[in-house]
Amino acid sequence: MADAAFRVEDQTDGSKRVILTGAWSLRGVQNNFSDLREHLSGFFSNPFTHWDLSAVEQLDSAAAVMLWSGWGKHVDQRMTLRPEHTALFNTIAALPPAHSLAAGRGNLMTPLRTLWDGYLDFFSHLVDFVNLVGGLLLELLYILRNPRNIPLKEISANVYKGGVQALPVTALVSFMIGVAMSYLMAIQLRKFGADIFIVNIIGLAGIRELGPILMAIIVAGRSGSAMTAQIGVMRVTEEIDALATMGISRTLRLILPKVMGLTLVAPLLAFWTSAWAILGGMLAAQLQLGISMEFFLDYLPRVVTPVTMLLAIFKGLTFGLLVTLIACHFGMRVKPNTESLSASTTSSVVSAITTVILVDAVFAIITRNIGL
Amino acid sequence: MSEHSIACEVTGVWTQYGTTVIHRDLNLKVYTGEVMALVGGSGSGKTTLLRHIIGLTTPSRGEIRLFGVNLAQLDRDGARQARNRFGMLFQQGALFSALTVYENIAFPLRELRQFDEDAIHLLVMHKLALVELEPKHAWLLPSQLSGGMIKRVALARALALEPELLVLDEPTAGLDPDRSEKFVQLIKNLRKQLGLTVIFVTHDLDTLVGMTDRVAVLADQHIIASCSLPELANINHPFAQNFFQGVSERLERTNKWKIAPTP
Numbered sequence: 105m106a107d108a109a110f111r112v113e114d115q116t117d118g119s120k121r122v123i124l125t126g127a128w129s130l131r132g133v134q135n136n137f138s139d140l141r142e143h144l145s146g147f148f149s150n151p152f153t154h155w156d157l158s159a160v161e162q163l164d165s166a167a168a169v170m171l172w173s174g175w176g177k178h179v180d181q182r183m184t185l186r187p188e189h190t191a192l193f194n195t196i197a198a199l200p201p202a203h204s205l206a207a208g209r210g211n212l213m214t215p216l217r218t219l220w221d222g223y224l225d226f227f228s229h230l231v232d233f234v235n236l237v238g239g240l241l242l243e244l245l246y247i248l249r250n251p252r253n254i255p256l257k258e259i260s261a262n263v264y265k266g267g268v269q270a271l272p273v274t275a276l277v278s279f280m281i282g283v284a285m286s287y288l289m290a291i292q293l294r295k296f297g298a299d300i301f302i303v304n305i306i307g308l309a310g311i312r313e314l315g316p317i318l319m320a321i322i323v324a325g326r327s328g329s330a331m332t333a334q335i336g337v338m339r340v341t342e343e344i345d346a347l348a349t350m351g352i353s354r355t356l357r358l359i360l361p362k363v364m365g366l367t368l369v370a371p372l373l374a375f376w377t378s379a380w381a382i383l384g385g386m387l388a389a390q391l392q393l394g395i396s397m398e399f400f401l402d403y404l405p406r407v408v409t410p411v412t413m414l415l416a417i418f419k420g421l422t423f424g425l426l427v428t429l430i431a432c433h434f435g436m437r438v439k440p441n442t443e444s445l446s447a448s449t450t451s452s453v454v455s456a457i458t459t460v461i462l463v464d465a466v467f468a469i470i471t472r473n474i475g476l
Numbered sequence: 477m478s479e480h481s482i483a484c485e486v487t488g489v490w491t492q493y494g495t496t497v498i499h500r501d502l503n504l505k506v507y508t509g510e511v512m513a514l515v516g517g518s519g520s521g522k523t524t525l526l527r528h529i530i531g532l533t534t535p536s537r538g539e540i541r542l543f544g545v546n547l548a549q550l551d552r553d554g555a556r557q558a559r560n561r562f563g564m565l566f567q568q569g570a571l572f573s574a575l576t577v578y579e580n581i582a583f584p585l586r587e588l589r590q591f592d593e594d595a596i597h598l599l600v601m602h603k604l605a606l607v608e609l610e611p612k613h614a615w616l617l618p619s620q621l622s623g624g625m626i627k628r629v630a631l632a633r634a635l636a637l638e639p640e641l642l643v644l645d646e647p648t649a650g651l652d653p654d655r656s657e658k659f660v661q662l663i664k665n666l667r668k669q670l671g672l673t674v675i676f677v678t679h680d681l682d683t684l685v686g687m688t689d690r691v692a693v694l695a696d697q698h699i700i701a702s703c704s705l706p707e708l709a710n711i712n713h714p715f716a717q718n719f720f721q722g723v724s725e726r727l728e729r730t731n732k733w734k735i736a737p738t739p
Contacts, residue, residue, distance in 0.1 A: 129638060131638055131639075136590055137591065138589070138590040138591070164638045164670075166585075166595075169591075169595045169599055169602070170591070170595060172598075173592075173598070199598055199605065199611075200611045202593075202597040440573065441618065441619055442572075443573070443574030444574075
């Protein structure tokens with residue numbers, strides 16, 4: 105097959121005659137229709153040009169569409185066609201034009217529409233979240249009455265995956281932050297000769313704030329995203345429906361173990377995180393201010409009262425619960441396409457971190473008189 | 477174009493995963509313009525062979541030529557041009573789930589960078605009409621489609637670049653008999669309209685009898701026979717014999733004893 109080509113002949117009446125030859129088809133790998141269109145554009149715009157397609161070896165829809173658009177979307181007696189070409193052009197002419205389908209896609213009302221959709225979306229999230237929490241409470245009541253059905257294995261698996269496996273990364277991150285904070289504070293405190301208060305700052309900040317918050321952020325990034333993606337893919341592949349068919353409650357078997365496992369392990373993880381932050385701070389304090397580790401540890405209990413520890417435990421529990429609830433919530437909303445899966449996973453992590461920090465601020469205000 | 481030019485030629489292909497041999501010295505020729513069915517038991521390596529043919533995987537040994545060229549030996553641009561000459565219909569459709577039907581079909585056309593949006597619109601509508609879908613279906617997402625529609629849209633996408641060769645993996649699997657009959661008709665019509673060469677894998681005997689010119693039987697790690705359906709009777713192999721039983725019943729019922737061109 106020859107590539108698509110054309111030649112131009114002058115006719116007796118002074119007009120041009122464009123004769124197309126070769127295979128006007130995408131099958132000719134050398135054919136480039138954007139180039140051809142450009143070369144022909146002068147003839148397209150001239151209403152007296154005659155077109156001869158009788159020498160064309162093959163005309164496919166792509167070439168036909170290109171020519172038809174160039175001719176101003178109609179075929180008249182200037183064109184010499186073969187019968188099969190006429191049929192093809194008739195088919196193309198009968199296709200629905202772009203504007204007939206694009207109606208309603210973008211007009212003045214679009215911004216309002218977007219706002220309204222956002223408002224509805226927020227409510228659907230709220231309803232789903234309430235549904236999720238309600239379902240969880242019902243399942244809790246159920247397993248209190250039927251303790252044999254507690255999904256112990258799954259809970260333990262989640263404790264391991266969300267808690268034990270998170271130990272190294274939380275330790276590393278909080279140790280580094282402890283070191284950085286201690287160095288920063290040491291320089292400020294030395295100016296006032298208040299070196300000893302490094303223990304107050306590192307101890308209180310480490311246990312009250314850094315531990316729970318860092319833990320929540322890392323868990324949201326590590327386990328929260330994994331939970332959303334897992335539940336999401338299980339929804340897409342109908343595994344959740346398969347569970348339901350076997351008469352197994354998805355809330356009991358999928359969501360409850362995640363929520364319970366991570367909520368239980370979160371305070372422990374928060375303590376672990378705090379401990380490493382304090383260790384980092386202690387090390388930096390010794391190097392920068394010459395405060396020995398023995399003195400630091402000796403003085404620490406006078407600053408960090410038991411009520412502060414209780415507060416940290418409570419914070420850990422709350423943050424763990426929030427992160428898992430949000431992760432499961434977004435997981436259950438994944439629709440069966442790749443875009444929705446990635447969007448839900450992102451939303452899950454972002455919402456979890458934002459919520460945790462918001463709740464932490466509220467906590468800080470409420471408990472400003474406790475243990476300080 | 478001569479009558480018997482070769483669209484696809486597989487010579488001496490071996491596929492090995494570790495010590496498992498899937499294809500042993502496998503040879504196959506598909507001629508331009510014919511519909512070739514690839515049949516064989518489950519796990520006999522039909523889909524693997526299809527994936528070799530379209531260049532998704534390379535065999536351990538041997539050579540595969542599509543339109544006289546070996547895809548593996550081409551440079552990037554050459555391979556891309558060669559790949560535009562065939563379309564593949566995957567078993568599950570493999571539509572891009574984040575894109576609408578319209579965007580799915582427009583995708584290969586846009587990648588070509590030869591058409592403006594107006595032309596792309598017309599071409600997408602043309603392909604939709606070819607596979608007998610309505611324009612309003614263009615804005616649906618793949619998750620909103622039924623199984624039969626997914627296959628049609630996937631076929632429309634495979635046809636977007638006017639391929640010479642269409643490769644179908646289980647085109648009618650998961651469709652009810654009525655739909656699969658319609659799908660077979662659709663492919664037959666398209667073949668007539670567009671002059672396609674078709675290679676397909678199927679387990680469905682009705683599809684096979686409805687569409688195929690020649691059948692290649694994959695058993696014992698190689699092609700034991702490639703011939704027209706009635707000629708299967710002469711093949712002395714348990715799988716082929718069993719298979720022919722089912723085929724001949726259908727052939728008699730539909731009275732479709734036609735002699736395919738055996739080159």
